[in-house]
Amino acid sequence: MTQLALNHISCVYDTSLVSLDDISFTVDKGESICVLGANGSGKSTLLQVIASCIKASGGEIIIDGVVQKPGVNNRKAGIVFQEPDNQFFMPTVWEDVAFGILKKGMKPEEARTLAINELTNLEAGELADRPLYKLSGGEKQRVALASILIMKPEILLLDEPTAALDPRARKNIIALLKNLDCTKIIASHDLDMALEIASRILFLHKGKIAADCPAPGLLRDEGFLQSIGLELPLGCAKKPTA
Numbered sequence: 001m002t003q004l005a006l007n008h009i010s011c012v013y014d015t016s017l018v019s020l021d022d023i024s025f026t027v028d029k030g031e032s033i034c035v036l037g038a039n040g041s042g043k044s045t046l047l048q049v050i051a052s053c054i055k056a057s058g059g060e061i062i063i064d065g066v067v068q069k070p071g072v073n074n075r076k077a078g079i080v081f082q083e084p085d086n087q088f089f090m091p092t093v094w095e096d097v098a099f100g101i102l103k104k105g106m107k108p109e110e111a112r113t114l115a116i117n118e119l120t121n122l123e124a125g126e127l128a129d130r131p132l133y134k135l136s137g138g139e140k141q142r143v144a145l146a147s148i149l150i151m152k153p154e155i156l157l158l159d160e161p162t163a164a165l166d167p168r169a170r171k172n173i174i175a176l177l178k179n180l181d182c183t184k185i186i187a188s189h190d191l192d193m194a195l196e197i198a199s200r201i202l203f204l205h206k207g208k209i210a211a212d213c214p215a216p217g218l219l220r221d222e223g224f225l226q227s228i229g230l231e232l233p234l235g236c237a238k239k240p241t242a
């Protein structure tokens with residue numbers, strides 16, 4: 001069943017550079033899609049347009065049959081930004097994670113318990129009372145993810161979720177994401193994560209869809225990957241001969 005549809009979406013920043021160029025695709029409920037592409041190919045712009053954080057210059061986005069109002073945040077999609085600092089605005093970690101549920105009217109004590117549980121799932125429970133600005137990059141990434149997961153979005157948009165993580169945290173987050181039933185659209189340079197998580201891969205190249213295929217598909221095609229500025233994932237690289 002189609003949950004999300006993008007029809008001829010384009011995005012031109014004020015620099016007149018075309019960041020997204022006539023993008024159309026549909027997403028079924030529960031799909032796990034990785035969006036891959038070189039630097040500047042439009043991955044972050046695509047996620048932010050779907051989340052209505054930025055207005056598309058043309059085209060329409062439909063969620064559950066409803067055309068989204070440009071620039072008006074739809075509550076069904078939750079986004080974790082590439083730069084977590086962009087989404088923090090409370091003084092301490094737990095307050096930031098609990099912000100959404102507090103706003104919905106939950107009592108502070110209950111909200112704090114849920115926030116700590118969510119952080120603990122991401123091995124970040126001990127950060128609850130720390131000020132956000134004093135966290136490391138990987139700690140911020142986990143907190144940002146917790147603050148979105150706690151809202152249980154129907155469509156989870158993650159921009160480079162493993163970029164700042166140490167190997168163990170990366171492994172844990174991949175396992176956690178695999179267990180989530182919601183629809184996931186994940187922009188990343190972590191092609192090995194895509195091999196583990198994705199049911200489908202959308203390759204972007206210079207703001208256009210270069211390929212949209214079931215995983216792993218073209219992730220094993222070195223010639224195609226190089227043509228759009230990517231390299232084979234380590235999991236597909238040829239082993240050196242002894």
Ligand SMILES: Nc1ncnc2c1ncn2[C@@H]1O[C@H](COP(=O)(O)OP(=O)(O)OP(=O)(O)O)[C@@H](O)[C@H]1O
Pocket residue numbers: 013014015017018019037038039040041042043044045046082
């Ligand atoms: N706020 C902005 N104003 C003007 N141009 C922008 C803005 N944000 C992004 N761009 C441009 O739009 C294009 C797509 O950028 P985007 O951030 O979506 O790429 P990306 O695929 O996420 O790259 P990366 O892998 O580096 O995160 C780039 O050429 C970028 O320079």
Ligand SMILES: [Mg+2]
Pocket residue numbers: 043044045082159
């Ligand atoms: Mg990006």
